[in-house]
Amino acid sequence: MLGxxxxxxxxxxGVLNITSLSMFLNSKTDAPNFLIEVIQSSxxxxxxxxxxxxRKDLILHPEYLKTFYEDTKLDVQRQKISKLTEVxxxxxxxxxxxxxxxxxxxxxxxxxxxxxxxxxxxxxxEYIYPVAxxxxxxxxxxxxxxxxxxxxxxxxxxxRRDEVVKNKTIEIDLGSSLPRLFGQExxxxxxxxxxxxxxxxxxxxxxxxx
Amino acid sequence: MLGxxxxxxxxxxGVLNITSLSMFLNSKTDAPNFLIEVIQSSxxxxxxxxxxxxRKDLILHPEYLKTFYEDTKLDVQRQKISKLTEVxxxxxxxxxxxxxxxxxxxxxxxxxxxxxxxxxxxxxxEYIYPVAxxxxxxxxxxxxxxxxxxxxxxxxxxxRRDEVVKNKTIEIDLGSSLPRLFGQExxxxxxxxxxxxxxxxxxxxxxxxx
Numbered sequence: 001m002l003g004x005x006x007x008x009x010x011x012x013x014g015v016l017n018i019t020s021l022s023m024f025l026n027s028k029t030d031a032p033n034f035l036i037e038v039i040q041s042s043x044x045x046x047x048x049x050x051x052x053x054x055r056k057d058l059i060l061h062p063e064y065l066k067t068f069y070e071d072t073k074l075d076v077q078r079q080k081i082s083k084l085t086e087v088x089x090x091x092x093x094x095x096x097x098x099x100x101x102x103x104x105x106x107x108x109x110x111x112x113x114x115x116x117x118x119x120x121x122x123x124x125x126e127y128i129y130p131v132a133x134x135x136x137x138x139x140x141x142x143x144x145x146x147x148x149x150x151x152x153x154x155x156x157x158x159x160r161r162d163e164v165v166k167n168k169t170i171e172i173d174l175g176s177s178l179p180r181l182f183g184q185e186x187x188x189x190x191x192x193x194x195x196x197x198x199x200x201x202x203x204x205x206x207x208x209x210x
Numbered sequence: 211m212l213g214x215x216x217x218x219x220x221x222x223x224g225v226l227n228i229t230s231l232s233m234f235l236n237s238k239t240d241a242p243n244f245l246i247e248v249i250q251s252s253x254x255x256x257x258x259x260x261x262x263x264x265r266k267d268l269i270l271h272p273e274y275l276k277t278f279y280e281d282t283k284l285d286v287q288r289q290k291i292s293k294l295t296e297v298x299x300x301x302x303x304x305x306x307x308x309x310x311x312x313x314x315x316x317x318x319x320x321x322x323x324x325x326x327x328x329x330x331x332x333x334x335x336e337y338i339y340p341v342a343x344x345x346x347x348x349x350x351x352x353x354x355x356x357x358x359x360x361x362x363x364x365x366x367x368x369x370r371r372d373e374v375v376k377n378k379t380i381e382i383d384l385g386s387s388l389p390r391l392f393g394q395e396x397x398x399x400x401x402x403x404x405x406x407x408x409x410x411x412x413x414x415x416x417x418x419x420x
Contacts, residue, residue: 057267057269057270058309059267059310059371059375059378060267060367060371060374062306062374062378065305065306065309070305075305082301091292095268095275095285095313095314096268096269096272096275098313099268099269099313100269103309104305157270160270164269164272165269168269168272
């Protein structure tokens with residue numbers, strides 16, 4: 001589990017808040033990971049990223065797409081958010097981030113020019129909060145699915161893919177924002193510590209390294 | 211190469227035109243495929259799908275993402291279309307179609323309520339036509355890249371993935387539209403003929419079957 005809370009004054013006088021939580025499962029299961037990120041740079045706008053990113057190539061594994069995305073009706077959750085008039089799609093600059101998310105990912109800009117900060121609070125409590133809870137519940141149910149034992153040859157590919165995802169995600173996400181916000185020296189220290197945990201030992205063994 | 215031109219009167223009095231061209235490369239190269247589809251159900255609206263869908267899992271193969279999508283600056287082409295005020299993102303109902311396209315895919319609705327049919331002609335000639343030509347040129351250059359020999363173990367995965375893509379694409383795309391437009395009997399005949407070509411022999415050998 002990787003959580004980060006960034007808070008930073010901007011040269012423009014505003015404040016940037018980025019809250020992010022990623023949950024990576026180990027290779028005893030092939031169930032998707034969980035990801036939520038909220039980026040707020042003004043009281044009336046926000047970016048929301050909410051997804052259960054797949055851990056297999058969905059094209060080579062149509063049954064994976066069916067089990068975790070079609071049968072769970074995750075797209076209904078996406079539609080609840082995207083139908084709002086204040087919401088437009090968020091397109092990441094990074095082609096990697098665009099590729100790593102699922103076909104039901106919620107990647108949106110919320111802009112409340114009229115209703116202001118009050119309306120954005122309303123959208124969070126009435127739409128984003130319940131959808132985030134539902135997506136997390138669907139993810140937890142899916143990650144406990146029985147009969148999804150990963151066989152040895154699949155586990156190797158899964159572990160290789162997981163490793164790329166973890167390293168790339170840090171590199172692109174935190175690796176671009178941390179140096180900008182806190183300088184290269186602090187960023188390097190934080191990133192090195194996270195990479196140690198990800199690449200060194202598994203979760204239970206590595207607690208002492210953090 | 212699979213091209214189709216569907217033209218059909220609608221119960222509402224309108225006319226539906228679907229033009230689609232897919233080009234699938236063989237396993238001597240791992241370069242992306244090419245796909246363009248135009249769906250027009252009224253003189254002032256259209257759906258455009260234009261992409262070079264990847265033939266490998268982009269997460270497991272970051273160098274593939276770099277070579278064919280980042281280095282080719284394909285996203286610049288996408289931006290030329292998506293910046294237009296008449297354009298909104300097109301989200302396919304099929305999660306499979308959403309997964310099979312690349313992170314630089316152009317998937318858009320064009321709606322010209324004000325300018326009408328004239329404005330849509332203008333968008334086609336000034337934006338869509340040059341972008342389609344550029345994407346095709348980038349694809350042709352990329353598909354001729356030297357030094358991309360596919361080794362035997364990779365070829366097996368590539369061929370398996372290609373097979374899934376071809377069959378799923380027909381099943382979801384033509385398999386849903388043909389029966390609706392021309393009845394089940396004609397649809398079954400056409401689909402069976404295409405599947406024969408795809409699954410039977412390779413391109414040069416199968417010409418006699420078509």
